[in-house]
Amino acid sequence: MASAVDLQVLIQKFQTLSEEEYKEEDTNVFLVTCQKCLEEDQLEVLLDTIKDEKNQILLRNMGWNLIGPITKCMQSCALGSEKEKGCLQMLNGLIQVCNPKEILLGILEQIDEAAGDHISRIILPLLQPLQIVLLKLGNKRAYSVGLSLSTLHSRLSRLPVPYTAEQMQEDKHLLCQCCLALVQFAQPFIDTVSQSMDISTEPDVQEMRKELLTFCFSCLQSPLLSAQLNALPEDEDDNPFRVFAKEIITGVWSELTKIEQNFLKPLHTGLNMSRAHYEAEMRSTNEKKKGSQSVKPLCTVTAGGHQLPDMTPEMQLQVLQSALFTFDLMESVLARVEELIEVKLKSAPEEKIGS
Template sequence: MLTNEPVGDKEKTCLQMINDLIQLCNPKEILLGILEQVDEATGDLISQIILALLQPLQTVLLKLGNKKSYSVGLSLSTVHSRISYLPVPYTVEQIKEDKHSLCQCCLALLQFIQPFVDLVSQTTDVTKEQDLQEMRRELLTFCFSCLKFPLLTAQLKLGEDELKDNPFCLFAEGIMGFLVALGEPLPKAFMQNVHKAESLENDNTVPQKEMYTAEAVACLSYLLFVHHFGMDAFPFVFGPSFVLKSNMEHIDVLLKRTEESVLSKGLELLEHSLLRVDNESLHEELLDIKAIGQVLQDLVKVMTLCPIEHLRKKSLAMLQLVIDKFCVEGKYKLFRCLLKTSNHSGVEGYIIHNIKNQIDVALKADTQNRWFLGTRLTPLLHMVLSLPEGAETDLLQNSDRIMASSTF
């Protein structure tokens, strides 16, 4: 129907014919015809066809009567599967240019599903309850799919002086607003164990296996705690340490990716979770939680292997922030763990520098704590002053560690 040429009289005429057919013909037949056009779109035609047909598609769906949940779900999955082929613009210039019209499609989709969200959230007719619950599940599935694409990789942290009204921020805010309007309990979604999502018991709130994917829940947590989208519907009953502990699994998911935008989200979520916690307030038992150990390993990998300098520096700052938040015994346990597992001279040298600072504090402070003095200090010093591979240690490769420990 559409071509690569700008929309002209021919295309306008076709759209007018579709609208006329919607009024005269069987809505289901028109629906299948529209979805066929969308599903067959490729390349630059994807966004052009979607933007042209969303309004007629919405009109025909609204004409289907009460039993329309399956058709709404099919339409949303078809449209989302096609826009998933579009590259996500990242820089300010790319977002402004919107070469492949992904930003336009996202904003158009908010308008497209608004009446269906309103229908579910505002209808009180009990005779329609089953169909509305089915439609609710379809809408939630779409919203969580959008958290995974495009929002997981989209750049949301842009200053207003660079780009006012970032379309991805508007889209993220809209999606989170839909989740709230549809009655999705955000605390429940935020606290999901993403690695066991498929084994969760099914209930009337969400189709769990399809919805609670690791990436979608991690993105939801990022939008909640970094951008505060949907935070008005989030109860303030969780303590800072609980939020930090619950977020660690989501942070691990983000930090294991390689895209700059996703790594940035993981570091930002970690930072915002840590800043809510008082210094020296975290107990050493938290280090026994698997996800926390994984995040520490992720930070070391980003610090040592990531080719992007600002992310390496950010990871180092986050490691120091983690250290600052643990109590003295937690710091002691953390240092021992990092010295055993980091396998990087620069990281080990940084940890040794922190150990020296803690020894200095212990010597000067009038406190009964002796974790960095006396007999407890001896095994830690043994780790610090021993060469990793004994006499066969490569002194050049381990120079950072050796120089740091030589000042003891």
């Protein structure tokens, strides 16, 4: 209880100060005292402090510094526990008082620093506060939404993707839960784009669409590239990655025709031509290596518009094989995009593309 008493003494002191009178040392003392309250499970004392309207000036100056300690406190309790709910109440209280941009950066900092088994444990409870903060930013929120999605994806992409039905059910690293939670997190921003009457006249909505599409294509590589979308489990609604894939495709469904015409088809053509080019050069190089020096190369290898210098056949084969391997990776991603489109078509066979 000593920490709770110390906090009350500090609060009484700070309530007599104007905003200009706060010093850095005051912030440090306040932060340390609040940390002790959290460590001693004096959550109600700290929550009452945040809710008290008399402390708004104090919290506007120092409140965002509490995000780290509160997040650390949540890590020590079970998902959905009363202690976690108390921590979330504190975060929501800070969101109502503090500068939204400061709170946003504070939350993203905690997510960005998450590692190992702590990644999902930190992300899951912070998604709702993060969504609330982003919605408070008004129309000029596209960049912040994109930054948030990028930060979330960079952490989740480090988690192993469960492959079998048993692994999905166990969800050891909580990746399945995170994917489903991400759908709910992104929904308001997807609605902003899908409900727009004329995107061409709304620059903010255009920017939001761009950020969402960037996130979608990132998800194609991870986790969806290695996720099992078909067959397991038998009930497709029980497969979190299938649900996640369907929701992502739904979110950009109005753009599918443009994506197919302006990106997928040209990419197919480019990959086929490039593969044929490099395979022909490999055949020519192999013939050289066997001693058929009289055989004229079928094509030349260039990079950045410049022909590559002469190399030994072994070096040429290594470079060419590396390029073909890159094409394999690109084709894998492209195949997964087409598979996701097929998933959407099967889930809504009567829906018209681009409608």
